[in-house]
Amino acid sequence: MEIIQTKDYQALSQKxxxxxxxxxxxxxNAVVNTTTGASYDGLFDLLVQAINNDELPIENTVMMNLDxxxxxxDKKFTVHTYMREKLYDLIKKQPKVIELLDGSLADLDSEIxxxxxxxxxxxxxxxxxxxxxxxxxGANEPGTPFESRLFLADSDESTIQSTMGYQNLTRxxxxxxxxxxxxxxxxxxxxxxxxxxxxRKAEAVKATIEGPINEDCPASIxxxxxxxxxxxDDAAASLLDKKx
Numbered sequence: 001m002e003i004i005q006t007k008d009y010q011a012l013s014q015k016x017x018x019x020x021x022x023x024x025x026x027x028x029n030a031v032v033n034t035t036t037g038a039s040y041d042g043l044f045d046l047l048v049q050a051i052n053n054d055e056l057p058i059e060n061t062v063m064m065n066l067d068x069x070x071x072x073x074d075k076k077f078t079v080h081t082y083m084r085e086k087l088y089d090l091i092k093k094q095p096k097v098i099e100l101l102d103g104s105l106a107d108l109d110s111e112i113x114x115x116x117x118x119x120x121x122x123x124x125x126x127x128x129x130x131x132x133x134x135x136x137x138g139a140n141e142p143g144t145p146f147e148s149r150l151f152l153a154d155s156d157e158s159t160i161q162s163t164m165g166y167q168n169l170t171r172x173x174x175x176x177x178x179x180x181x182x183x184x185x186x187x188x189x190x191x192x193x194x195x196x197x198x199x200r201k202a203e204a205v206k207a208t209i210e211g212p213i214n215e216d217c218p219a220s221i222x223x224x225x226x227x228x229x230x231x232x233d234d235a236a237a238s239l240l241d242k243k244x
Contacts, residue, residue: 001228003209003244005237009197012233013042016128019193019229020047021056023126028057029096033064033181034128035138036082038166039195044086051091061095062122063087066129066186067138068101069175070108070152077167077175078103097122101179108179112150119150119185127189131196134158135204135217139180142216148182183221192228194219196236205232206239 006012020043024030034040050056065079073080080100088094099118105111129137136142139153155163155176164174186192196205207217209230214220222228237243 001209001223001225001230004229004231005244006231006233008233008235009042012195012197012231013040013046015231016040016043016193016195017046017050019191019231020126020128021050023191024056024058024061027125028060029062030060030125031062031064031122032126032128033066033124033189035066035130036079036086037130039130039197040128041086043195048087048090051093058091058095059093062097062099063095064097064099064118064122064124065101066127067178067180068103070103070177070179071175073102073104075175077163077169103177103179108152111179112152115179116150119181119188124189125191127186127192129186129192129194129219129222131194131201131204131208131219132159133162133200133204135207135219137183137186137194137218137222139178140183140218142218144183144215144218146183146215146218146221149184150179150181153178153180183218187221187225190227192222192225193231194222194228195231197233199235199238201232201236202239205236210241 004015051058068079101115102111134142141156160174208219211217213223
């Protein structure tokens with residue numbers, strides 16, 4: 001795992017964007033599977049600017065997402081809403097293919113089957129991930145087997161609380177389940193990008209980088225991937241034994 005430490009969130013966002021932009025520039029038919037949330041707000045801002053300024057060609061790119069809440073698609077907290085409001089509604093040119101999971105369907109088994117076919121059709125050049133405060137990746141909470149594949153996951157309380165804080169939701173409004181790529185699905189990508197910002201992620205960062213590689217910290221598996229990049233800011237790195 002390559003570890004890059006930056007001064008602050010702004011610098012982290014720029015470094016993360018550079019990884020994404022390089023992937024697209026090096027392969028005009030690049031397949032990118034991304035996550036959402038506060039950790040990547042800055043990256044999406046930079047991505048919108050680059051596309052609309054004709055600095056980054058997106059027309060032949062395949063864009064996908066790794067998870068989705070079990071809820072109506074138009075809820076303000078869904079991945080569908082985030083991607084529309086942060087990217088697709090803001091850019092003048094669209095990716096060649098856009099694939100999103102649908103957590104509003106009654107038949108989730110059929111949706112999992114459909115998306116597994118999508119994953120097979122479009123091998124990922126870049127998998128973008130966020131780090132949960134408990135070390136989760138996607139909705140793979142602590143204890144999830146490293147061999148997990150796309151499945152319906154129950155969210156830990158810490159994950160629910162994070163969603164409530166980011167989306168300004170009450171406990172009753174907050175979603176508690178997600179469709180998510182499994183850890184084995186994530187590891188299939190040619191390159192993986194993970195970021196973490198702020199002191200609230202510091203314990204998870206330490207466990208990911210310096211703790212044992214086990215299912216108590218799902219993100220620790222990324223240390224076994226041949227091409228994983230972990231970008232952290234100084235605040236997120238505050239508990240590490242060394243600087244990077």
